Amino acid sequence: MSGVFSFLLRGRAMLLGLLFLAGIGPAQAQKPLPKTDVYIDKGGVLRWQGSREEVALFGVNYTAPFAYSYRAHQRLGVPLEQAIDQDVYHLSRLGIDAFRVHVWDVEITDTVGNLLANEHLRLLDYLVQRLKQRRIKIILTPIAYWGNGYPEPDTAQTGFSAIYPKGRAYNNPRAVQAQENYLKQFLNHRNQYTGQLNREDPDIIAYEVCNEPHYRQPEAEVSQFVERMVAAMRSTGYRKPIFYNIAESPAVANAILSSPVQGFTFQWYPSALVGGHAQWGNLLPLVNQYPIPYAQDPRFSGKPRLVYEFESADILQPIMYPMMARSFRSAGFQWATQFAYDPLAIAYANTEYQTHYLNLAYTPAKALSLLIAGKVFRQLKRGQSFGAFPQDSTFGNFRVSYRAGVSELNTPEEFYYTSSTTTQPHKPAALRRVAGTGSSPIVHYEGTGAYFLDQLTSGVWRLELMPDALEVRDPFATTSLRQSVTRIAWNTQPLRLTLPGLGADFTVRGLNAGNNFQGQATDGTVRLQPGVYLIAARGKNTTTITARTTLGAIQLGEFVAPAASTLPAQVLHTAPTQLVAGQPALLRATVAGAGETDSLFLVAQHFYGRTRSIPMRRNTLTSAEATVPAELLYPGLLRYAIVLKRPDGKSTTFPGGFAGSALAWDYAPQDRWETLIVAPGTALPLFRAAQDRQQVETGGVNGAGWSDYVSTSTGQLALRLLQAPPAAAPIPFADAKAPVAFLRAYFGDRLAARANEAGKFTEVVVRGQRGAGAGRVRLVLTSRDAAAYVAEVELGTGLQDVRVPLTAFRPGPQMLLPRPYPSFLPLTFQTSGAAALPVAHLEVLQVLLEPAAAPASSDRPSVDIESVYLR
Template structure:
């Protein structure tokens, strides 16, 4: 039976509440001004490369997001789900405020708001952009504008019915090369900065919340002289048009020398530490990727005298809860004073994550990541300009912050604030002094079973505001490419027990609903009470809180604000990652996220082993939406074990996963075509780490095989092989810069089902490989562990495909490839922790194969070299 850990919301009452919240969210309520929108932060000036506020002289430190509801695929997506765009903007800007964001960077789609001559069109896109800047300003969020992108608006579908703008014929690369285009671009820039926003009554020039302008999004320039002329022409025209605020240009694309010599005030950067658009989640230790943001221009006087901002950043294709704060720290180390994550996923389409597939951040749908983003903003404010830190691995604790790959956690712990992105046993530094709590999961001050985030803010002694988000359940890899009918995550509204241990509230306090439609009034006993999603006023027994109402202002929100997140888990959905291998004679744990269940549903694990034995096992809900069971020892004999997860709906209806197959009866003899499988191996048998045929699609490579005859990558059938396939790679380019002939793959799924005690007996790795050519340097195999350390050993390959046995004791600490490669291309590809071994099989997360020509000083380039590799396993 479905667990009684929670009580589902009454759906009829829920529908009424949703309708009320929809009306409230669309009402255009005037919000209070943030305290940051004061006379102390009216204008940005730059002195010796440092941005400062006038008139106070305080250093600028702004951290926030990119956001795209007015444009392109996000705009179309909101249309598709039939949501009002302004309501979506209202909801999302509220969540930006709750996350503590104070920066907004927007690159406009000029193709959607101009005609062919660069004249500004007063259409729906421009109106929504004006409205977004207005709503950001109301929340005290400062904006940097990037006017030109030269994109079409069809991504990710290719071209749609194309709007009329000049980007139809002026390309990113063509703009600087063709001077006849410059008057069109300048016409647009002048009209844009002088356009009066009907919601603020100000132009961008006049609006103190629009603080700077970055001329071009990721430019495509070649040639120093023409680039310098183009950049200066645009910057000078902006100033002649009345723009008197800082002007930035992107230094990571094109001609950096020209940008450093140009008549601009600052330069811009981006950072995607593990690349983009890999089509799957990257799950290995991410700390080495975000340890430091090193650029090649540091020390250049021109560079040091320019202000620096990060227009885009994200640990893309990644859901971990610790990388964002580490990136924020690295930015401040290197003098960045404005940083904007790319890109926040709008509430209306966040279930699908199909506008910017490689990025996923939303307060409701990615709660741990959202709290991690909050902590990142606090890191950005807390770290001093160019303050220096030790590199990884000495970087998981600094100041008031803790980051952990093993616990998937970021934590902030100060006298007044306690924030955590996952369960934590850490206690607040000073519980009695706390004024702000934000969390996911449980801690010593808040015990909560739900999967959504919650926020606690102290309003006065004995009076707090509590906000509880509904449950978010991941049901698909959000980076694999989804559609509106194939959600990545779903939302459920449920009731749970919550216990708050705050001396300021005591054991007895009242809980009163604040948001529209929320009429809950209850009293905590021993600090414990039942709660459902919403906004609440918590009042200590004997305290008078009558001055605090739903319309009361607090910082940059009103207490009764609570944008509805519609429950959308209507049918059962199952998300499970199978283990590739497991040990014979040992029970195999099976866990899955399951959403959309009714209280009467039963979840069954249906198992059939290689001998044809089968068993039906009821799965238990061990935490909300997380179900676990074990395949018993008697079914774990050598061979392949097959299994399915079946939802029994008690009305002659079964749903079988994978595949979501409906049936009236569930019968073993039907042998459903989709299934999960695990190879069961006898103790002492080889344990596969990597196989070319099975793992081809999971490879990251350290070289480019497109647009060049120098590098070749192919999957071949090797005649000498028992394995069937091999990966063959070769090159004529030496190892230098970001080029290395190597591949990498995550292998944790191959071994996590094998017991630690069994793995402890394995003492060698076997690699079946050969040289493709006369190698200029030996092939190497690297093993990366879950602490981010790397150890390598040479493989003495020759022209014969054979097995090379390498004792684990022979592996030595070595640098490894950061794959996928970071973007921009100025970022490094190598990393080394210098931590000595030994290699511990239980900790291995990733394997790499490579040839490094720097190990052979006789290699002169031009000579083709390479290797072929079929498989690697432990013995």
């Protein structure tokens, strides 16, 4: 894996600290965290020993020393120390001050729990050292119980977890002894880089005993195990807090609550995991609140609580993290760490955890939303309550907008945004730090990478500009190191700054290694490639400011970014489901790897009829668009390709990326994008089982059902929702009245293409059938503002079309689907909306199979859905 990395940190020590030159004051740097240990006060609040301030830390999990991440770096020839240096620098840039990982004990122990002085342990020591140097606090979970394979098969494993699965590790005497032995040795391990014992390191502020344990009755076995683990840790002389997971095995929660641990840990996966594709629609209701079922229990309320893992899985929208952070603070959490930050060297493929995707270079907007979420977590008061979404999407100094696709922090000194925004900074003259993607009233930039502006002194700023990131595949589909899901482009593009005190003719000087740029802006605009720059008002003397000057926990010249992707040019486009006849249609594409002088043409034809070549407008280096004239759009099938033409006359045609032009007489490939051209008033598909199965979410609810695809009597494919057999034992927090299985289908993009006709639709048509004994079927339509409208559909036992008038839909609750985890989280959400169905604003369909009172036969109660149309 090649890369462009400058100012990498080498050796066992870094020159860090507040060694500011005259005029670069420490008040403008990141506030250093206390270096003392923590304690728990009488009210159950985690506080810093010295200042007695409340702890509020926010960050990530990161796994480079272990398991798949370790192997992938080796496979690509990337030194692990280099990878850790790069990633920890980016974490620092994102304001991260908390790190957690479940240590793969299976890789650093033997079967009786002896600690092995191997490469994995050394790299963990190295990572801890680098985190400390960046002022990032640490919580470790020594026991993971995981194999080391995912997403591959397990490799050679030496530890006790290789022979004792987590469901038996707590009540098998040999397994318990091995864990006691291991915990003692792990806490007494001396970090070979810092020289400190793990149990004494002031930056390792606490431990969680084990990761997501699986327990069952009787509770006495659980109680005994927890007591023995705590005793083993305390026997080393360790005195700081010990936390324990209470969310994973609710059936024995009483044993955890009554144990000698000093705090409790939770996780949050509000959109479930491994959906296989990106999820769309307004998913903010999934993160509206985090109610804890034990909140009123005095055994719980008097102890601190942490979130060891959280993620908005299968979601790239940069709006989820800030709302999650807000919900965490409302629930009283003092620590939250996302799972998991993708190492830079393998983030191009997103192979470590397919359902997670977070990296500053490759997911810049989502990464900046994590930066903003950290500010939410630290600025909001613990236990602070808020109204229900969406009325409170602006809170404190923050704004979260699904409609605009943006999260923002706006204070007099800081202005951060995840996407282009028209929001005005509160007090531009007082600004000290800016970060964003896209454009704002103070930065205009056409690139897609993130940028950071830090004021060093009046009229002098540090600019860090990341390269463009372009999504070329769904990052949540099946991944492989052999294919990129995001590609990087080092484009030179105009950047316009309108920062107060900077002027329109500011000077620019490159700071990172190999960046010798020197220039001056014209009308506030300068053309730059990715890198780090010193920006100064004309006449400012900046000769004493160098790449080694420090600002908080970073040096000014540090810069880490991946090299430009060495891939052929790509044109990326998704054909609309329908185009309306007689109306011009605007088609857009993303362009990767095309130069400024390259041109693009849309080659369109009505099936095998007349062909038109339409020049495409390039609004930026990475985007293009063209309007198909109405005369070509009469009912039928539009087939089209996009031709990329180089100045030398050579052409490449997409889809397919074939050499040559689709206009040439001998161009043989038949690959084309295709879309139906429909007459006004034609039905709009909300779900078609045969075509949409890779784009929708389906499944059971809390173990009560599942989904499948079957063929119908007409030879068509249908989605089958089934009710599961009764559970052998009660499922904790399960609602017997809740639906047993579901379909969730996003159709907002399809309806947007027919927006002019939205008011003319009058009914929903469901084609399907109900199996014997199946429960009722409920339809839910939700708007972009998360208002839901509900109606029932009466399906018969034979395949048929059933019409449901739009007037039958009434305001009601939507199901929070896919089902959030842990299972005690809310199942429904309802917000106020218009009394009548706002058809033009609808985005999501839910089809819900309700439980049957009693199965009528040995067959599982089920319903088949072939299609759902709006007509």
